[in-house]
Amino acid sequence: MSTAIGVVVTQHIVAGRLNDLQLTGDLLRYAAGSDQLDDLAAIPPGELVEILATQIATLAASEPEPVDAIGVAVPGIVRYGVVEDSPNLTQIKGMHLGEELTRVLVARGILAPVHIANDADCIAAGVAATRGQLEKLTRVWTIGNGIGYGRWPYVEGIWEGGHITVSLDPKERFCGCGGIGHLEGIMGYRAMRLRFLDLEPEEVFANARQGDTRCLEFVDLWHRALAAGTASFIHLAGPGRFYFTGHNVGFVDLPLLRSYVETMVRLTPLQSFSLEILPPDDGTALLGAGVSALRGLTA
Numbered sequence: 001m002s003t004a005i006g007v008v009v010t011q012h013i014v015a016g017r018l019n020d021l022q023l024t025g026d027l028l029r030y031a032a033g034s035d036q037l038d039d040l041a042a043i044p045p046g047e048l049v050e051i052l053a054t055q056i057a058t059l060a061a062s063e064p065e066p067v068d069a070i071g072v073a074v075p076g077i078v079r080y081g082v083v084e085d086s087p088n089l090t091q092i093k094g095m096h097l098g099e100e101l102t103r104v105l106v107a108r109g110i111l112a113p114v115h116i117a118n119d120a121d122c123i124a125a126g127v128a129a130t131r132g133q134l135e136k137l138t139r140v141w142t143i144g145n146g147i148g149y150g151r152w153p154y155v156e157g158i159w160e161g162g163h164i165t166v167s168l169d170p171k172e173r174f175c176g177c178g179g180i181g182h183l184e185g186i187m188g189y190r191a192m193r194l195r196f197l198d199l200e201p202e203e204v205f206a207n208a209r210q211g212d213t214r215c216l217e218f219v220d221l222w223h224r225a226l227a228a229g230t231a232s233f234i235h236l237a238g239p240g241r242f243y244f245t246g247h248n249v250g251f252v253d254l255p256l257l258r259s260y261v262e263t264m265v266r267l268t269p270l271q272s273f274s275l276e277i278l279p280p281d282d283g284t285a286l287l288g289a290g291v292s293a294l295r296g297l298t299a
């Protein structure tokens, strides 16, 4: 039997134990019931590591079998256990999270290897595992405050799909990273609030449904931007499965999105793509964090 612990750090922290890739026992949550986006962002990095270690230690002690691997999903650019950047969790930027968490865990007698991965990559891994398609290319867009792009199987690289350039308009300047014309600068929640200073994003989508011209034009742009990002990845890595999830996935109109992707992907070998919405679910990323960590043992 393989035993892993998966941890997801996003707006909150969720941790769970996986026996043979099945969640077992209760999920542990930190900042449960709170929706404050900057809750976790305000926690100093050392304290964050302690919180993670405490959750992992609780789960490790919950059953007698030793844990084979520990997987932690965090937003941002993650390579070799280092969080190179994390625009929505700025205090962990540059952090050697893998090493630091390992050190704290070893002091608590937990010796299982720690694997840090991008949160969207973990969702892709979790979806692939759930669907029994771990050998196939699986891609995920996470639609929230920022826009995340994840893929499974893991391939060395940056893969910051949310920052792909989808517009040449110099006025498209709302991306959290400061870059012009970025997908997240159109689709991200923060970016939408900056664009519509008088309306919340939910109101923009609601007004569009009522036929408001300005909001309709934006909702159209929003879907064309997502279609452009998706079409670009189809042209680079081929057709296949794309999943859409995240806190704001409810904004996605799948038939509208599909119609735009179809106008952008015209080469027949590339037209066998599928688009699917997944309700946001911490369990998927948690499972993916565990899958990535266990795969890391054999890689």
Ligand SMILES: [Zn+2]
Pocket (backbone or CB within 6 Å): 162, 163, 175, 176, 177, 178, 179, 182, 184, 185
């Ligand atoms: Zn950007």
